[in-house]
Structure formats: structure tokens, C-alpha cells
Amino acid sequence: MNTVLIIGQLAGGIGLFLLAMKFITDGLKLAGGDALRTLLGQWTKTPAQGIATGCLLTAVVQSSSAVTVATIGFVNAGLLTLFQAVGVIYGSNIGTTMTAWLVAILGFNIKVELFALPMIGIGIPMWFLSPTSRKGAAGQVFAGFGLFFIGIDTLKNAFQTVAQSVNFAIVTEYGIVGVILLVGIGFLLTVLTQSSSAAIAMTLTAASGGVLGLPSAAAMVIGSNLGTTSTAFFASLGATPNAKRVAAAHIVFNAVTGIVALAILPLLIWFILETGRVLKLDETPTVVLALFHTTFNILGVVLLWPFTQRLVAWLRHQYRTTEEDDTRPRYLDDTVMATPALAMNALIMEIDRIGVLARQTAVAILTHGSDYGRRLQSRKETLMQLVETVGDFINKTQKLSLDAQDAAVLSQTLRATHYFAEATDLVIGVAGLRTTAQRLQDHSVIQDLTDYMRTATNWLAKIELRSTKSNIDFIQQGYESLEQDYQTIKDRLLRSGATAQIGLRELDHLLDLLSRLSRALERQLKGVKILVLLLEERNLTVAKKEGRPKHQEQKDKKMKIDDNEKTRLV
Incomplete structure (x- = not known):
């Protein structure tokens, strides 16, 4: 298969996946906007509830960015304290690992022709007939999951072809330099697509197709996780002080988690493999990487939680002069x-x-x-x-x-x-x-x-x-x-x-x-x-x-x- 066709398959798979994530996220936000508001307002009173709520909402909405934006809105409106918001941010980073589990469990075990196309065929008419209603939003979500499976299938076929014709072993022969390079690739993929879910899906399908080894794919997953900080950074530009504080908390969490995960990468991979054997999980690369993604995000929460009060105090001290400027909006961005x-x-x-x-x-x-x-x-x-x-x-x-x-x-x-x-x-x-x-x-x-x-x-x-x-x-x-x-x-x-x-x-x-x-x-x-x-x-x-x-x-x-x-x- 020629190079142009392979590139076309990869680009098409990525495009389908991004479109799927947009359909799912937009549909769920429209269908559950009030539920999202209620959950954030009523189920974040304690730190544990904040983490659980952030995790649950992100797993359902399939977008940590959407949950972060909602959290910013609640902090702006005075419905959440900054301390509560940081807990939600911690939880949303755990919840975003659900995409990896969807890819690992369903992405390679579903017959696209039996499920995906009928889902699109049912969902799109529902959305077209009533685009602003909850019924239309449900149709949008339905169609989004159909596109999700088609996108994964397209990426899988493309990477299987790449594995047969290209040898990527040279990337892992440079030790720490190679690892940093792979982290940079994962980071860049997230920045370019503005979706860590898309970058992680590409990484998992590449590992499943034999293009990437387990350590290389793990390094790219870390890079993808770090890449989500770019979304928070761009969102905070010109935003309210509260938005900047929440975005800064998101950046700090991902940066610390990524650095720690890189420092103990061999130990983490060993721990994941042993845990998988104890739990009798399938040792396919996708399952191992999904477990790896979840584990190092939970590790980040464990490491940062004792320092949360200090982090919140530091964040409150930031951007004070801007907040005190009455001419700037305090709640709108x-x-x-x-x-x-x-x-x-x-x-x-x-x-x-x-x-x-x-x-x-x-x-x-x-x-x-x-x-x-x-x-x-x-x-x-x-x-x-x-x-x-x-x-x-x-x-x-x-x-x-x-x-x-x-x-x-x-x-x-x-x-x-x-x-x-x-x-x-x-x-x-x-x-x-x-x-x-x-x-x-x-x-x-x-x-x-x-x-x-x-x-x-x-x-x-x-x-x-x-x-x-x-x-x-x-x-x-x-x-x-x-x-x-x-x-x-x-x-x-x-x-x-x-x-x-x-x-x-x-x-x-x-x-x-x-x-x-x-x-x-x-x-x-x-x-x-x-x-x-x-x-x-x-x-x-x-x-x-x-x-x-x-x-x-x-x-x-x-x-x-x-x-x-x-x-x-x-």
C-alpha cells in the first residue's frame, strides 16, 4: 500500500475520532447541562466528593476540558470554592482515562458493520430533526459513538499496514533521549488535535498494531497527558482570574504527574504487568496501557493531595491585581x-x-x-x-x-x-x-x-x-x-x-x-x-x-x- 494511502487512512481515522468526540461531548453537555450543574453544585462539598464527581462527569462527558470549563464557571459564580474546584480537577484527570478503556475493551472487539453504522443511521436523523432538544442531543451522542468505533477501526487498519512496512525500533534505541522524544510526540499530538483522547487512541491503536512497543507507547501516553495542559493554558489567556487559577491547578497536576511517571517509568510498567496478572486481565498492549494511564493519574492525586491546601493558597495569591480591577469582568470569559x-x-x-x-x-x-x-x-x-x-x-x-x-x-x-x-x-x-x-x-x-x-x-x-x-x-x-x-x-x-x-x-x-x-x-x-x-x-x-x-x-x-x-x- 503506498504512503499516500496510509497517510490518508491515518488522517481519516483521526478526523473521524475527533468528530466522534465532539458529537459525544456536545450531545452530552446539551442533554445533561442542568444535571452537570446540579452535580457540581451539590456533590463537591467534601474533597472526596469533588474527586469522585470530577471523575464521574469526565468519564460520562468524555471531555476533561468540558468539566474544567464547567468547574471554572462554578468558581466564577461563587458556587464552588477554589479548594473544591481543585478536587474536581484531580478527579477529571482520572475520569479522562475512560477513553483508553473504551478503546481497549470495545474498540478492537466490536464488529463495526454490525453496530457502528446502524448507530449513525439512527442517531443522525434524530439530531437533524430536533437539534436543540434532548432527543436530538441523544441522537448526536448515539451517532458520535458510531463514528468513534469507525474511527478506531480505520486507525487500527492503518497502523497494521504501517507495522508491516516500517520499523520503529530505532526510536527506542536512544535511551532517555528516545523516551523524551516519544513524550514530545505524544504532547505534540494532543496540542495539534486539542484532544488527549484522540492522541491516546492513536497511541493505543499503534501499540495494538505492533508499531510501538509497550515502553514507547507508555511514554507517549504520558506526553498526551501533559499535552492537555496546552488546552488549559490557551483557555486561560485573557480569562478571568478564577479561570486562570483553575487552569493553573490543571497544569500543575499534569506536570507533576508526568514528571513522576517518567522518573519511575520502568517500575510503573512492571507494577502494571504484575497487577494485570493478579487481576487476570488480558495482557494485550491496549489493556496494559489503559491500566497504566489510570494508575499514574491516581498516583498523581495521591502525591498532590497532601499539598492541596498549599497549592490553593498559592493560587489565591496569583492574579490578585487583575481581580481587583473593577473594569474587568469577574465571571465572564x-x-x-x-x-x-x-x-x-x-x-x-x-x-x-x-x-x-x-x-x-x-x-x-x-x-x-x-x-x-x-x-x-x-x-x-x-x-x-x-x-x-x-x-x-x-x-x-x-x-x-x-x-x-x-x-x-x-x-x-x-x-x-x-x-x-x-x-x-x-x-x-x-x-x-x-x-x-x-x-x-x-x-x-x-x-x-x-x-x-x-x-x-x-x-x-x-x-x-x-x-x-x-x-x-x-x-x-x-x-x-x-x-x-x-x-x-x-x-x-x-x-x-x-x-x-x-x-x-x-x-x-x-x-x-x-x-x-x-x-x-x-x-x-x-x-x-x-x-x-x-x-x-x-x-x-x-x-x-x-x-x-x-x-x-x-x-x-x-x-x-x-x-x-x-x-x-x-
Whole structure:
């Protein structure tokens, strides 16, 4: 068989495998986005649970990158601590070895013509007919596994042909230099394909076809494992500080594990072979290499776990100046876009951060008045830059494959963002209210204005994002009380103007300032209620998919704001 045909077979096999992994990963993320979110949120409370969850999710989703991105999203949103996230990263590296076991156990023992082609024939129509539904996602996964087996079969045939015509023994004759060269090849394959699964599948099929000896293939597996750090590195470029910290943890784990595995490579291979004999495992190269891949990743967890607290402390110390820069987004970057459910959560958290900054600005203005004036322009520029960043993120997210619910979330989040921006514009014009009020002759009116500003300050300071009925009631009742106070003060000022106690020009100025403040408070109310409503709706959606008791769903539904109220809000 000529060289061009062999290269074509290898390239085709790799391409099919990469397409298969994309189908499987994308389909599982769409089908189980909420389940992924629930597992990460609820099953990482202890270090052992974090490792187990990371391992399980990566084994199911077949992508450590997808789990890492999801973990970054949860750390960004404050749902996971950095310590918990590191545990998930440890587990995901163990879970990613499932690909090697799939290749070893199924890849060479399945008749492609009996299973793979029918899986594609069933899965692709399901996906085409309903690309954004769970049924379509299941079809995508089904087709992905069919492509997976065809890709493995194509690679196996290509490497068997290579083994008959090419002698690779010379690569292993250079001792440590040869080992480093093989590690570099494994690393390069992962960097080029951006998939350690593809690189490891190629290595296992090459070893099965007799192209690579066991030590050579083991060195390439180590290189492939190290190559996953490139994905984490590229993902962290321009990302949030939390994303960089999680990516750094991933890089540290793989680097330490790879170095240790290389240092004791002969001992590890001996241990694997002996373990295989004790467990009565098939001593084919693919099974031995799959066991090797799993063993040295577990060894990495054992070695690094005692130092995890120190690693987390060091990571927290990194990138501090960037995190403290208010003009940069804290929750949004391209990594969270990989999973729409997490992108929605990160978006809500970033917009809430804009709302918090807007409320802090309002509190400072109401407390310090004109003395805060010199800092207003800087604060406004910060908020406007964040608003622009959120707008860019929403535009990018709209280009993803979103279901109707997520598309509606984008529209509502954009509206909430504009409400907070308008609230800031309005409240900046109120900086002179305190000074203007102090010039009044009527001390009772001065006291009423002072009490009104104090009450508004307390209301703004106590607002926080929680999806509970009591929180919605507190926000709504606080605003209604403030609105009553505003109308009372407005009436008193108008009466004072009618009796010439206040000049008309001064009266108009005071009424304008009070109107601005009232509208700023209204915009805050609308923005916060939209975010609270979105959180509540998303939680209710998760509850339904997880099969919560019917009476609990009915109880939760009573807590929802009805459609008429939602329309009135926006």
C-alpha cells in the first residue's frame, strides 16, 4: 500500500475520532447541562466528593476540558470554592482515562458493520430533526459513538499496514533521549488535535498494531497527558482570574504527574504487568496501557493531595491585581460559553455585580453628596465598560445553539443591564440633593428629605440576589414604602412653593433631583427583580428535570411572579 494511502487512512481515522468526540461531548453537555450543574453544585462539598464527581462527569462527558470549563464557571459564580474546584480537577484527570478503556475493551472487539453504522443511521436523523432538544442531543451522542468505533477501526487498519512496512525500533534505541522524544510526540499530538483522547487512541491503536512497543507507547501516553495542559493554558489567556487559577491547578497536576511517571517509568510498567496478572486481565498492549494511564493519574492525586491546601493558597495569591480591577469582568470569559447553562449563570452573576456597583455608587452619593463628585466619572466609566462587556458577551452567546428558555434569558438579562446603567445615570445627577436640601428654611422638610435619603440608602444596601419569595417581598415592600415617602415629600414641597416658602426655581430644582432619585430606585427595583425571577425560573426548571415531588413543584409555582407581573416589570 503506498504512503499516500496510509497517510490518508491515518488522517481519516483521526478526523473521524475527533468528530466522534465532539458529537459525544456536545450531545452530552446539551442533554445533561442542568444535571452537570446540579452535580457540581451539590456533590463537591467534601474533597472526596469533588474527586469522585470530577471523575464521574469526565468519564460520562468524555471531555476533561468540558468539566474544567464547567468547574471554572462554578468558581466564577461563587458556587464552588477554589479548594473544591481543585478536587474536581484531580478527579477529571482520572475520569479522562475512560477513553483508553473504551478503546481497549470495545474498540478492537466490536464488529463495526454490525453496530457502528446502524448507530449513525439512527442517531443522525434524530439530531437533524430536533437539534436543540434532548432527543436530538441523544441522537448526536448515539451517532458520535458510531463514528468513534469507525474511527478506531480505520486507525487500527492503518497502523497494521504501517507495522508491516516500517520499523520503529530505532526510536527506542536512544535511551532517555528516545523516551523524551516519544513524550514530545505524544504532547505534540494532543496540542495539534486539542484532544488527549484522540492522541491516546492513536497511541493505543499503534501499540495494538505492533508499531510501538509497550515502553514507547507508555511514554507517549504520558506526553498526551501533559499535552492537555496546552488546552488549559490557551483557555486561560485573557480569562478571568478564577479561570486562570483553575487552569493553573490543571497544569500543575499534569506536570507533576508526568514528571513522576517518567522518573519511575520502568517500575510503573512492571507494577502494571504484575497487577494485570493478579487481576487476570488480558495482557494485550491496549489493556496494559489503559491500566497504566489510570494508575499514574491516581498516583498523581495521591502525591498532590497532601499539598492541596498549599497549592490553593498559592493560587489565591496569583492574579490578585487583575481581580481587583473593577473594569474587568469577574465571571465572564469565553470558557463559560462552552456550556450554555453555565453561560447563563455567569451572565446573571456579572449583571448582578453591575447592579451592586450601581447601588454602591448610589449609597455613596446619598451619604456623601457632592463630596463624592470627583469620583463619579471614574465609577461611571467602570460601569459603562462592564455594561459594554456584558453586551459583547450576550451577542456572542446569541450565536450558540440555545433553546427557547436560554434565548429568553438573554433578552431579560440585557434589559436588566440597561436598568442598572440607567439607574447610575440618574443617581449621578442627584449628587447635589443633600446640599440643596440644607439650604431650605423649613427644618421639618429638611428632616423629611434627610430621612428619605437615609431610608433609600438602607434599602439599597440591603438588596442582594437571592431567589426566594421573602427576598422579592422585601425588595418590593421597601420600594413601595420609599415611593410613599417620595409622594409625601413632593406634596409638602409643592405646598411650600404655593405659600412662597420656597422659590419656584429652587422648588423646580429640588423636584427634579427627587424625581431622578425616585426613577433611579425604580430602575434598581426592576433590574433586581428580573435577576431574582430568572434565578427562580432556572431553579424551578432544574427541579422539574430532577423529578422533585409534585407537591413541592406546586408550592414553588405559587412563589413565581405570574406572567402579567413579569410583563409589568419590564
